[in-house]
Amino acid sequence: MSVTCPFTRFCDNQVFTKRKEEPLKAVVNYSTEDYKILDSLENISLDNFEEKYDLIEGLIIALNMGKSGNIPLKNQLVVMKNRMVK
Numbered sequence: 035m036s037v038t039c040p041f042t043r044f045c046d047n048q049v050f051t052k053r054k055e056e057p058l059k060a061v062v063n064y065s066t067e068d069y070k071i072l073d074s075l076e077n078i079s080l081d082n083f084e085e086k087y088d089l090i091e092g093l094i095i096a097l098n099m100g101k102s103g104n105i106p107l108k109n110q111l112v113v114m115k116n117r118m119v120k
Contacts, residue, residue, distance in 0.1 A: 062092060069093060072107065075114045083118065 049061045071078075071086060072093055078086055094111075098104055 062096065064093065064096065072097075072110070075110050076117075078114055078118075080118055 046065050048063045050058050051061050052058050068089060071089060075090075078090075094107065097107070
């Protein structure tokens with residue numbers, strides 16, 4: 035997965051895995067629309083957080099894999115967390 039990340043960030047992509055004797059299996063499938071959720075974290079509430087959690091987590095992993103981090107995104111997540119805790 036880390037090999038594909040630099041080439042697939044912020045664009046439509048699908049990553050598959052193929053193991054011996056097993057059929058082709060989709061690992062991730064992100065569209066340009068999926069990435070927009072990270073630009074609208076202020077719209078995430080307690081009501082829809084669980085529904086969006088897997089997508090947000092996967093996108094964060096895909097964006098940061100092979101990198102040392104993303105301070106602006108971290109700050110957005112901290113603001114979202116603080117807002118939801120209140």
